[in-house]
Amino acid sequence: MPLLKTRPSLAMKISAGLSLIILLGLGSWQVDRLFLKKDLIEMRQAQAQMPPIAVPTDTVLDPDMAFRAAYAEGRYLNDQEKYLMARTRRGNVGFQLITPLEQEDGRIILVNRGWVPQDYREPETRPDSLIEGPVRVSGVLRLPSEKHWAQPENDAIRNQWFYVDVNHMAEDTGADLASPYYLELDDTPIPGGLPIGGQAKVELPNNHLEYAITWYSLALTLIVMFVLYHRRPSSDDEKDAQA
Template sequence: MTAADRSARLRGLIAPGLAALVCLAILVGLGVWQLARKGEKEALIARIIERSHAEPPAAPPPFADWDPKADEFRRVRAGGILLHDRETLVHGLAPGEPGRALQGYYVLTPLRREDGTTILINRGFVPTELKDPQSRAAGQVGGETSVTGMLRGSEVRTMFVPESDPARDAWFTREIPAIAAARGLTNVAPYLIEADATPNPGGWPRGGQLRVDLPNNHLQYAFTWFGIAACLVGVFSVFAWRRLHDPMEPGAA
């Protein structure tokens, strides 16, 4: 092979080489991002577990500075009167028999506090057959009551979750501002409380549905991206070696 041929073949590697470098940078970046997400998820899980065992203080005032990253999953206590006539049912699933989920609703009931402010309380899950409040009237606590649970922000709708329709009273995510507006609530906190597993009268709704066993597959995802990056390096190395050392150019007669 002459020097001119070798130089021509090297020039022919510039475009595929640049494309491979761009793809490699993206793949490595995705792997590094997954490692960062792994650290964030582990910190979140540790924070949830730590807070779930802490003595619950009073819930913060509704109009205090609310920082979901810092305040979510904090265990708190709130007292007031539950407004059962303004409850909202949000479609959802709950663990049932092994390998089978129960279909039903999460019951969000406003808690009117002594100072006139309101907090939405996710009191727990009811199966579809108990959708009608009259079928679980025993669980409608009257008078002053106290609720203990975890602080949560509004639920973010994902791609595969239908959009809520307040006009039809069909809710698929726990959207605090939208629910408050639909129920005519004022002075509503920007967070809700996920009630703990303290049994309700009559057994329903069933609280304590918040799970701390959050999936943490980010290390697996990182290895996947790094593996694809390694395959890309290997494939391009073979391609470049053959391009530079084959006696004939690809496609030559």
């Protein structure tokens, strides 16, 4: 005797339908994220590979300039180092060192020189990093960052910075800003090996395809389970078959 389908309850239909909509929505969202991330990576790569320009001064902040290859000249104000806290590298905790670069007119460009292990926070532990005299440094332009809801407030008194607020940092330095951008240095070796440059994330992880496949696979699994479940014989059908 052929097996008859079990009639699904209204609650089960609604639950399965809502779950399917959510899973398909999450999969489609990840597909959108996939292409957005791809475009972002390509934009950063293109900007970083362009011929470097001098860090723009006396200009309005342009978001399209993010990660543009650039250089700056000046003199480090080593006594005004700023520590960008809670930065990791290869699983090790440390900070990123931001040092004002003084221009001829006395204004400054903020320079993120790279990552330093926590044990080398005190300048005397890394004397080679205290470069004196005129320098020319290169890297990529970065935009000031805004405070994330989970980040602590910057603490200038304790020299603990958790996001790059160029205006606050310049105020703490006691100098005027020459540029609304800051420069994040490349991995050009420096004496003593610290700080370690090249921390700008031009390459970003793009796992959204895997996430999309996961959500779509769960949606397909839900459909298969729904169909198989409702192709089972009902209890009445089983009794009739046994009779």
